[in-house]
Amino acid sequence: MDLVAIGTVESPLTDRAGAPKQGDEGAPEAWLVFAERVADGLDGIAAGDELLVLTWLDRAARDVLKVYPRGDPARGEHGVFTTRSPDRPNPIGLHRVRVLDVDGTRLRVANLEALDGTPVVDVKPVLGGIDER
Amino acid sequence: MDLVAIGTVESPLTDRAGAPKQGDEGAPEAWLVFAERVADGLDGIAAGDELLVLTWLDRAARDVLKVYPRGDPARGEHGVFTTRSPDRPNPIGLHRVRVLDVDGTRLRVANLEALDGTPVVDVKPVLGGIDER
Numbered sequence: 316m317d318l319v320a321i322g323t324v325e326s327p328l329t330d331r332a333g334a335p336k337q338g339d340e341g342a343p344e345a346w347l348v349f350a351e352r353v354a355d356g357l358d359g360i361a362a363g364d365e366l367l368v369l370t371w372l373d374r375a376a377r378d379v380l381k382v383y384p385r386g387d388p389a390r391g392e393h394g395v396f397t398t399r400s401p402d403r404p405n406p407i408g409l410h411r412v413r414v415l416d417v418d419g420t421r422l423r424v425a426n427l428e429a430l431d432g433t434p435v436v437d438v439k440p441v442l443g444g445i446d447e448r
Numbered sequence: 449m450d451l452v453a454i455g456t457v458e459s460p461l462t463d464r465a466g467a468p469k470q471g472d473e474g475a476p477e478a479w480l481v482f483a484e485r486v487a488d489g490l491d492g493i494a495a496g497d498e499l500l501v502l503t504w505l506d507r508a509a510r511d512v513l514k515v516y517p518r519g520d521p522a523r524g525e526h527g528v529f530t531t532r533s534p535d536r537p538n539p540i541g542l543h544r545v546r547v548l549d550v551d552g553t554r555l556r557v558a559n560l561e562a563l564d565g566t567p568v569v570d571v572k573p574v575l576g577g578i579d580e581r
Contacts, residue, residue: 316504316567318449318538340578353537355513358527366529369540371449380488385581394491396499396571404486405451405569407502407540434449436538438529445473448518 318371320434321356322349322420328430331374336385337399338410338426345427347412347435349420357420357438364414369437370429375406408433411441451504453567454489455482455553461563464507469518470532471543471559478560480545480568482553490553490571497547502570503562508539541566544574 326345328334335341347368349357360366379402381392395403408429416423442448459478461467468474480501482490493499512535514525528536541562549556575581 316451316453316506316569318451320449321537337575337578337581353513353529356528356537358514358525359530360527364530367542369538369542373449380486381491392491394493395489396486397492397497397573399572399575403570404454404489405502407570409500409502409542409572436449437536437540439532439542440530442470442532445470448470 318436320436321353322347322435324370324427324429324431324433324435326427326429326431328428330430334430335428338412338428342426342428344415345424347422347424349435351420354420360414360417360422362414362416365441366412366414367439367441368410368412368427368435370408370410371434371436372401372406372408373434374430375401375403377404377406379403407436451569453504453569454486455480455568457503457560457562457564457566457568459560459562459564461561463563467563468561471545471561475559475561477548478557480555480557482568484553487553493547493550493555495547495549498574499545499547500572500574501543501545501560501568503541503543504567504569505534505539505541506566507563508534508536510537510539512536540569
């Protein structure tokens, strides 16, 4: 199962220690820069949209199964699948972002805590209620 | 970027034509059967939990960038990243399920529309509000 990058994150965040735990905890604005070959797939995305961005957390450790939630030893160790730790067998990041601006294959977004250079692997809409689909 | 399966879906659903579009549109109960080597990562998961399950949609087409949402030509073609189509460059499925039962490394779940045999690649908790993290 081979993932291909469809784009890259451009962000002022460059290391994990300086990044917020989640995008809505103070992440700076960032850009999603997509490959031209997937431009057609972006058709219809507009400023104001709420999107789910999936990334490949390329600086994560893949051999981790137990973690301290939010890095807090006082919480005790938990199974990694009950947490949002980037360290996990398949380090796929799931980020809910708001589109601020669309410039061709570049999207400016709010609420993205991924580090600069992180590969983007998928984008999905936030799913509305059954009657909105 | 190589994904490794951490488990597999066991479901009565065997083909796309017979599967609901989303898990909350009538999906039958299913099992998530995890590899023993990731058992520690499941620690703390209990009946009643709401989880996000990430799968590899192995029967999807990866060369699709425009689709008719929900297969409905009357809606016109849309960029695939504005839809939940399984056909997309990296066919990662994102499923919100409810845990009904835990039996070792097997989880019985409600609201999973993935087909029988679909590889599971990650599990994450649904994220609560900032004050619940």
